[in-house]
Amino acid sequence: MFPILQLGPLALPVPALAVLLSLWLGLSLAEKLAPKRGLSADALYNLTFTTLLSGIAGARLFFAVQNFSAFVQTPLSLFSRETGSLDPFGGFAAALLAAFIYGRRAGLKFWATLDGLTPLLAVLAVGLGLAHLASGAAFGMETSLPWGIELWGATRHPTQLYEIGLALAILLFLGWKAKNNSLSDGSLFWLFVALTAGAQLFVEGLRATSTVLPGGVRVEQLLAWFALAGALIKADFFTKSQPETEKDHAATRQ
């Protein structure tokens, strides 16, 4: 656990740094690979930043609406750099809306663009694991296994390390798959969703931070299961006679 990097008078939050660094690396990778998929690197960059900024603005606005009385007394708090006063669901909704509007206006192909963003998402998943490791969040249940780590008063599953390891494996596998296989539009994205949902489903089963339903079933695992099912059904990975690109689709139709 290494939550703060103290540089003289500056206290830098390592989890936020890990996410920012992975965002930068992921975006650089996505921009580099974009031309190979017939995408504009500039369009991907603009889409990412439009989505991010809209997400942050939406998250703050939704939080302010929910805590109206608090913001009425200090309206300038709308512009505070406090990450605690952001509503994740509001941010997610605003980011999706902004991405949709920008994508329509820029004439981006939906599935090809999602494929283009997949390297960014895969690197972000590694960054999120590193952020968890730095902060000690998303920690595991107690264990007597020899590789258990001492955290928060107990020997626990190193779920943050499992998370990072799986995210790295997914990143490498996707890189290999994209390099060696011709994939139809959207396949790379759905493959990422399926693998990440599977990894989340596995790791969440060892975490001590889950939201638990009566009977002990974990909400996060159910959500991951539905995401996995959606990705498997949508992408149909295991059917061999698949048309490979949009051109192939057109040829098949003719």
Added chain:
Amino acid sequence: MDFAQHFRRNWINLVILSLALGWVWVSRAPQGTTTAGLIPAPQTGFLAPAFSLSTLAGGQIHSDDLRGKVVLLNIWATWCPPCRAEMPAMQQVYQEYQAQGFEILAVNATAQDTLSNLEPFVTEYGLSFPILLDPQGSVTRLYQARSLPTSFFIGRDGIIREIVVGGPIDEALLRARVEKLLQEAE
């Protein structure tokens, strides 16, 4: 496509989803394994570690005596600019919500501060909440405060709900969190 054909095409998917569902069932959380609240640790979701410190006014405060109240534990020092900057907001919110069961424990990192600076500081900012002295740095270490200020929002049940590292803490966030925690049933 009939059912048999559909099944032949999708049997691997079905196997994967069945295995995944099996893991969801097998890894159900046994009673108490995900409720870290009983273990004291300076982390969200855990019981706030107990301590006892002297106050600047000469009294003694045991953190466990505040169970049933919403507590903001703020670790600070006079030389730290963001600590100074957040004091007026803390005082304002304290005045507004104290009667509803809100308490602030402002733990001065006395091991890293100058004791004689405290009285003038409290007078200058008109602080009415208790200032606790930590001359050995025991609470600073207990709460693993690696940066000043560090603030812990603690619910009526004594469980840490949020940690804010660095500052100054925004007044709207402070107000929103305190209002939410005060609304929670004990």
